[in-house]
Amino acid sequence: MKRQFFRAMRFLALAGALLPFLSFQAGAVELGMTPSHVVSLWTNINNVLLTVSKDLADGETFSKKLADMPPQAVTGKKPGDVLKKLVIFRERMDAMAGFVGIKFSKIYKDPDGGEVTPSVVYFNSGHILDTSVLMLHNFQPKRLISEFYTRHDLKGKTPDDAFAMIDLADRRILAIFDHAKDTVVSPKYLARLAETRLAENEKANNSEK
Numbered sequence: 001m002k003r004q005f006f007r008a009m010r011f012l013a014l015a016g017a018l019l020p021f022l023s024f025q026a027g028a029v030e031l032g033m034t035p036s037h038v039v040s041l042w043t044n045i046n047n048v049l050l051t052v053s054k055d056l057a058d059g060e061t062f063s064k065k066l067a068d069m070p071p072q073a074v075t076g077k078k079p080g081d082v083l084k085k086l087v088i089f090r091e092r093m094d095a096m097a098g099f100v101g102i103k104f105s106k107i108y109k110d111p112d113g114g115e116v117t118p119s120v121v122y123f124n125s126g127h128i129l130d131t132s133v134l135m136l137h138n139f140q141p142k143r144l145i146s147e148f149y150t151r152h153d154l155k156g157k158t159p160d161d162a163f164a165m166i167d168l169a170d171r172r173i174l175a176i177f178d179h180a181k182d183t184v185v186s187p188k189y190l191a192r193l194a195e196t197r198l199a200e201n202e203k204a205n206n207s208e209k
Contacts, residue, residue, distance in 0.1 A: 035118055042165035066172050
C-alpha cells in the first residue's frame with residue numbers, strides 16, 4: 001500500500017509536468033523537459049535532506065548549518081555533465097537508503113543510446129527523489145510527503161543551475177555522513193568514501209602545483 005501511494009504521487013507529479021508535451025511521439029526521450037524542471041526536482045531533494053537532518057543528533061543546529069550552505073556557481077556545464085554529477089549523488093543516496101532497507105534508485109537510460117538531454121536528467125532525478133522520500137519516511141513515518149513533490153514555478157534555468165543544485169545536495173549528504181557517521185550508512189561504505197575523498201584531494205592538490 002505504501003509503495004502504491006508513492007507511485008500515485010509520482011504519477012500525478014509527472015502527469016502534470018508532461019501534459020503540455022503529450023503531442024510528442026510515444027517513447028521519445030526528449031519530451032520538452034528543461035533544466036528548470038530539473039532544478040525544481042533537486043530543490044525538493046535538498047529539502048528532503050534538510051528535513052532528514054533534523055532527526056539527527058543536535059538536529060536543529062545541524063539542519064541550520066546545512067540550510068546555510070549556498071549553491072556554488074559553475075559555468076559551461078552540459079546535460080551530460082549534470083548527469084555525471086547526478087550519478088555521483090545517486091550512489092551516495094543509495095548507500096544511505098540501502099542502510100535502512102530501501103531499494104536503490106531506478107536508473108533511466110536512453111534506449112537508443114543518444115545524447116544526454118534534460119529529459120534524461122529529469123527522469124533520473126525523479127527516481128532519486130522517490131528514493132529520498134522513502135528514506136525520509138523511514139525517519140519520520142507519520143510525516144506527509146506532498147511538500148516534497150512541489151512543482152516550483154521556475155523559468156530560464158540552465159544546466160549550470162541544475163549542476164549547482166545537485167552539487168549542493170551532494171555537499172549536504174556528505175555533511176550528513178560526516179555528522180552522523182555509521183548511524184546513517186555502513187562503516188564499510190564510510191571507509192571506501194574516505195579513500196575516494198582522499199584520492200580526490202590529492203589529485204586536486206597535484207593539479208594546483
